[in-house]
Amino acid sequence: xxxxxxxxxxxxxxxxxxxxxxxxxxxxxxxxxxxxxxxxxxxxxxxxxxxxxxxxxxxxxxxxxxxxxxxxxxxxxxxxxxxxxxxxxxxxxxxxxxxxxxxxxxxxxxxxxxxxxxxxxxxxxxxxxxxxxxxxxxxxxxxxxxxxxxxxxxxxxxxxxxxxxxxxxxxxxxxxxxxxxxxxxxxxxxxxx
Amino acid sequence: xxxxxxxxxxxxxxxxxxxxxxxxxxxxxxxxxxxxxxxxxxxxxxxxxxxxxxxxxxxxxxxxxxxxxxxxxxxxxxxxxxxxxxxxxxxxxxxxxxxxxxxxxxxxxxxxxxxxxxxxxxxxxxxxxxxxxxxxxxxxxxxxxxxxxxxxxxxxxxxxxxxxxxxxxxxxxxxxxxxxxxxxxxxxxxxxx
Numbered sequence: 005x006x007x008x009x010x011x012x013x014x015x016x017x018x019x020x021x022x023x024x025x026x027x028x029x030x031x032x033x034x035x036x037x038x039x040x041x042x043x044x045x046x047x048x049x050x051x052x053x054x055x056x057x058x059x060x061x062x063x064x065x066x067x068x069x070x071x072x073x074x075x076x077x078x079x080x081x082x083x084x085x086x087x088x089x090x091x092x093x094x095x096x097x098x099x100x101x102x103x104x105x106x107x108x109x110x111x112x113x114x115x116x117x118x119x120x121x122x123x124x125x126x127x128x129x130x131x132x133x134x135x136x137x138x139x140x141x142x143x144x145x146x147x148x149x150x151x152x153x154x155x156x157x158x159x160x161x162x163x164x165x166x167x168x169x170x171x172x173x174x175x176x177x178x179x180x181x182x183x184x185x186x187x188x189x190x191x192x193x194x195x196x197x
Numbered sequence: 198x199x200x201x202x203x204x205x206x207x208x209x210x211x212x213x214x215x216x217x218x219x220x221x222x223x224x225x226x227x228x229x230x231x232x233x234x235x236x237x238x239x240x241x242x243x244x245x246x247x248x249x250x251x252x253x254x255x256x257x258x259x260x261x262x263x264x265x266x267x268x269x270x271x272x273x274x275x276x277x278x279x280x281x282x283x284x285x286x287x288x289x290x291x292x293x294x295x296x297x298x299x300x301x302x303x304x305x306x307x308x309x310x311x312x313x314x315x316x317x318x319x320x321x322x323x324x325x326x327x328x329x330x331x332x333x334x335x336x337x338x339x340x341x342x343x344x345x346x347x348x349x350x351x352x353x354x355x356x357x358x359x360x361x362x363x364x365x366x367x368x369x370x371x372x373x374x375x376x377x378x379x380x381x382x383x384x385x386x387x388x389x390x
Contacts, residue, residue: 032309105308112305114361115298116225125362153355154381158347161354168307169318188347188381 015053018043019067022060027102031109034061065110068103069127076134086138090159090182093131095166095173104163132156143190151189158185208246211236212260215253220295224302227254258303261296262320269327279331283352283375286324288359288366297356325349336383344382351378 021043025034039060040047054060072092079088095101107124114121136152143151162181166173214236218227232253233240247253265285272281288294300317307314329345336344355374359366 030309108308109305111357111361112302115301116223121361128358128361129364150377154351154378157354157358158350160358161350162346164304165321165350165353168304168314168321171322184343185347 011053015063016067018045018050018053018060019063022064023068023099023102023106026064026105027098031061031105034064036060061106061109064102065106065123068106071099072103073130076131081141086135086142086155086186087180087182089131089135089138090155090185091180093159093163094176094180094182095163096177096180101167104167108164108167128156128160139189146189155185155189204246208256209260211238211243211246211253212256215257216261216292216295216299219257219298220291224254224298227257229253254299254302257295258299258316261299264292265296266323269324274334279328279335279348279379280373280375282324282328282331283348283378284373286352286356287369287373287375288356289370289373294360297360301357301360321349321353332382339382348378348382 018039021039022034025038025042029038035057036047036050036054040050043050054063075092076089079085079092082088093100093103095104107127110120110124114124132149132152135156136148139146139148139151139155158181162172162176166176211232214232215227218231218235222231228250229240229243229247233243236243247256268285269282272278272285275281286293286296288297300320303313303317307317325342325345328349329341332339332341332344332348351374355365355369359369
């Protein structure tokens with residue numbers, strides 16, 4: 005019997021290999037050759053699954069988004085759901101560092117490519133919706149949509165600034181800023197409400 | 198007498214032309230040819246001042262940073278100094294839209310180029326310092342460094358999300374979020390203080 009190759013599974017494995025390269029050495033280090041080596045495959049087999057570097061990077065973006073979405077779903081209903089949704093994107097470990105680097109790369113692509121822009125806008129809108137629903141469950145007195153926009157903006161910008169500035173990264177890794185953000189948002193409610 | 202050409206002045210004029218092209222049509226539209234046309238010069242003269250597209254973009258980044266810095270200095274001591282420092286970077290008009298687009302382009306470059314990363318980190322650190330000093334003047338009871346980090350992150354991320362998402366941009370242009378951010382920060386102080 006011929007060996008059954010799970011095409012989707014292989015694409016996932018290769019996307020994971022891209023993310024490992026990105027975590028270790030940055031987006032610049034991603035090439036067909038480096039990813040093939042990381043995955044332990046030949047470049048010939050790799051190009052059966054991804055046409056080239058651009059497709060590998062797009063595959064890694066979607067893989068990172070899917071992993072994050074699955075973690076968001078797993079956090080649903082947890083006591084610290086909201087904190088998990090925000091800390092889930094901070095570059096606090098290698099996985100999330102890769103996530104941030106790959107998103108940052110596509111943020112720039114989004115500035116010049118309409119299809120990428122729409123895809124990135126969709127991810128951000130989903131994230132805001134998930135956070136808004138978590139805010140609604142945890143703090144029903146709050147304007148959930150406004151609070152979610154603030155929290156998502158904070159998490160996204162602080163992550164990006166940490167990638168640019170080792171001092172910000174050190175600060176971030178020394179102590180999560182998320183409890184402070186939640187306090188900020190909640191204290192407003194306790195006055196306004 | 199020979200005509201005296203002010204080299205710095207010409208470089209500024211060309212950088213301004215790049216920013217106009219970026220405001221109108223995005224970073225993708227920047228080429229030696231399009232900028233020469235915008236400035237009303239020949240490409241031959243242009244390349245006497247900038248070696249090519251990459252140099253033009255870097256010149257525009259530095260020009261945008263310098264213009265913003267000058268506006269920050271002009272705002273110093275004004276009643277609404279803090280609001281000016283934050284609204285100064287929101288893409289609320291064509292000038293600031295170009296500023297945001299050019300910074301976003303270099304954010305991505307920063308992810309893969311050490312010199313660019315250091316330059317961007319420097320701009321962000323300066324911005325945080327300026328905002329922290331304004332917070333200190335306006336709200337002495339606050340932790341100025343922490344408040345500045347929050348405010349700068351909010352302004353930067355909301356600007357970026359507005360570039361990706363027309364709905365966020367429409368919201369931003371309908372009403373500045375800055376008064377709400379300052380209320381958020383200040384209300385925390387009125388409880389903590």
